[in-house]
Each structure stands twice: as C-alpha cells, then as structure tokens.
Amino acid sequence: MIPADHPRYASLLAREKMADAVRSGMVVIEGASAHGRGEAFDCLLGERTTPGAARAGKTAAAFLIRAARPVISVNGNTAALAAGEIGALARASGALVEVNLFHRTDERLEKITRHLEEHGVSVLQGTAERLLPLSHDRALCLRGGIYAADVVLVPLEDGDRCAALVAMGKTVITIDLNPLSRTARTATVTIVDELTRALPVITRSCGELSAQEADELIRDHDNTRLLREAMATMKETLTHAVD
Template sequence: MRTDRRNCLHDHAGQRRVQRRPVHRRQNYPAGKTPHRAASVSDVPKSHPRYESLRLREAIVAGVKRGVTSEHGLIAHGRGEAYDYLLGEKTHDFALAAIDAAAQLLTSASHPVISVNGNVAALVAADLVRLSEALGAPLEVNIFHASKQREQAIRSCLQKHGAGEVLMPSTDAELDFIDSNRKYVHPEGIYKADAIFVPLEDGDRCQALRQMGKAVVTVDLNPMSRTSRAASITIVDNVVRALPLLLESLRGLAADNGRHSAEFDNLAHLAAAEREIRSQGS
C-alpha cells in the first residue's frame, strides 16, 4: 500500500514536471568552522533602534542556559517587553514618583527584604546587590517553578556579583493565603519582613503578602496586572531602568536626611500609566 502511494506521488510529480533535488544532510563542522551561526547582540550595532531590547533578550536567554532563569521566564519577559514598547521604552514621570515613594517606604521599614527570582537575577543582579547594601536588606531567593538546582544557581549568580549571605526558601516558614511553591520563605527574611521589594512578581504571592499586612514594592510594566494593583507601590517601568534610579533616589534621601513627600496614591499612578499605554494607539 505504501509502495503504491509512493508511486502515485512520483507520477504526480512527473506530470507536474517537478524537479527532484537531492537532500543534503547537515555536516558536522569542526569547532569554530561552522559557516553560519545564530546572530547575537554583539552582531547588532548600538545605533540599532532595538539594540537595548535585543540585549535584554540575550541576557534572559543566557540566564536560561546558566540555569538561573526558567524557560517560562522567556514568555514573561516577552510580555513585559510588549508593554515597554507601548510605554516608549522610557521612564515616565509616574514611574519617577513611584521610585521616590519606594525609596522612602523601604528606608523607613524596620526589616526590609529583597526577593529575587530568575529573571531579575539574569537582568540586574549587580544592582540588586547594590540595593541590598544601600538598604541593609537581605537578598532572598524565591521562585514560582520549584527547583533546588535553580535556586542554587540564582544564589551563585548574586554572589558572583558581590552578594554575601543570600537567604534561601525553607519549609520552616510558610506564607499564609497561598499554595504555590512561593509560600516557602526564610524565617528571618520574607516571613519576618515588614516591607518587601519584589520586582517582576506574580500576583498571587503579592496578594498574600499584602493580606499578611506586609508592604510590597514591585516593578511591573503592566499597570493592569494583579501584582500592580495589589502592591503598596508599583513602579511601572523596566527593571533595568528602575533599579539605578531607585539607588539614585536612596542617595538623594540620605543627602536630604530622609525627606518625606505627600502620601503615595498607587491606583492614581497606575491610571496614569494605563492612559500612557492607551494613548499610543490613538
């Protein structure tokens, strides 16, 4: 039956005068001798309008290869990149106001903690270490997709960039109001914290932390996400731009002896971000 069908196909090809071409099998080339390779950001000139975006993509891909970032993190990054595109890939006034408010909240906290997942470690590990030093706040690894190996890879990544002790999740302490892997936290870290900086957070844990009475500062490019709406302060900006600005704001606070501004209205700032996104299509 298969032979007949193959003959029919050959006859049909002949009637249509289709030229049969030999199939060339892929050759194994010696190292460094491959005629073609995938393009990397090093092949893209810095003048390219998408250079920075491509650089960040490559950083996330490198994070996956090092075991720091989950493959699911690629999808999350792509979603954020789309919102950043709509925001013009720049930091707006509403984000600057949120950054200043975040600096004040974190410095006034009695026990601030910085929560780190794979995407954040791949993108801004050095800035996280600087933030930890500026606040005197511990870094704590916390990921959604359970993996001891990846937790260790994130800790190693942070330590490579100068971190000292990095807290790890423990079954000795669990958050209330959540059932995912992210409920496991360090008893002297997130569990004990009164304020937590959680860039690129997932909504269910942000809601759980708020229900437990903890202040949450997050960085999220989607002003309509559960995380953005549940957080105490949401910085609607790309984390690679927001972290250096947050460090700058902390230095300014120190110079001004901890100045205080008016109370921050998170929902009003989210509305401003949403208007900016919607205006791009009008």
C-alpha cells in the same frame, strides 16, 4: 547571530540575554515568556522612565529607608537582568536579599545565589519553611527574611504571591511593566518601569531622601494614581502610533 543591521537589534539582544539565562538554568522558559510580556508593555511606555515611574521609585525608596526589616525578594529573571543593580540597592537601603522562586528547585536556587554573589550581593541563607498563605512550594520563604519583613520589594512577582504578602500586612513594592496585572494592582507601591531602569532610581533616592521627605512621600502616596498615569502614557503611545 542577530545581524547588526536589524532595526530591532537592541531589543533582540536583550531577548538573547534572557535566552542565555535560560540555557544556563537560572531562568525557566516561562520566565522568557514573562520577559516578552514586559517588553510589550515597555514598548507602549516608550522604553523610558515616565515621571510617574520616577515618583514611584522615590516612594519605594521612602518605604525602604523607613522600614524596620526591609527585604528584596529576587527571582530568576531579576537575577539574570539586574544582579548588580540589586546589590547596589541592598547596600543603599540596608535591605536583606532573599532568593524566592515560583518554579523552585534546589539547583536553580544555588545557581541564582551564586550568580548574585558573583555580582557582590549578600544573599540570605537558611532553610525555607512554608510560611506564606499559599498552596504547595509557593508558600516557602525564610523565617528571618520575607516572613519577618515589614517592607518587601518583589520585582516581577506573581499575583498570588503579591496578594499573600499584602494579606500578611506587609508593605509590598513591585516593579512590573504591566499596569493591568494583579501584582500591579495589589501591591502597595507599583513601579511601572523596566527593571534595570527602575532599580537605580530607588537606589539613588535611598541616598538622597531625608526622613522627613520620605515620610511625606509615604503620606502622599496614591498607587491608583500611579497606575492611571502609566496607562495614560500607554494610551498616548497607541494614539500617536498610526499617523
């Protein structure tokens, strides 16, 4: 449908991938809007992994490999865009994978679980309970998954959920292109990068870091600095845009 001579072909193609996921029922329409928000911030990042984001990814790996019970929380957008990358990271880090949805229905849970399994991901099964300090179904998670985790990776997460996990004393790692979002500002480690670029950085670091290097990264971690660096890159983009 998109003419190949369109200068924004790649970006429109990615949007079409999200549209397919909406049509298949994995992603809600609101998820497509959220994806668009990410695209905008990625445009300001120059659509590349900045040095700060690379360091954030290494730090995320450090927390995951030093965790006792790491869990990756996967929503519809994450599954649609990066099922294979989630599987690779789960294997490299030893983290469990739990599907956790903002717009939660049994049908979507099943579709996303099946999609992840088709991409080689072992998905944690069980009966969700209202264990998070949130209203309504957003409180739902698995007792043996997110609830018991000490370190949780929640890519593309809602701000309330992120804050609730932090309030429960967990180390929360997020991947969020918007450095101004509540999620970005509340998480322990914020990787300001596009999902499919960020996940392989974490996976690779899980295999490379020694325990000592990991502990040093954890000790030196400063999330505010990471956010400042991301915002500085975005300001640079805005500065050089009109010549």
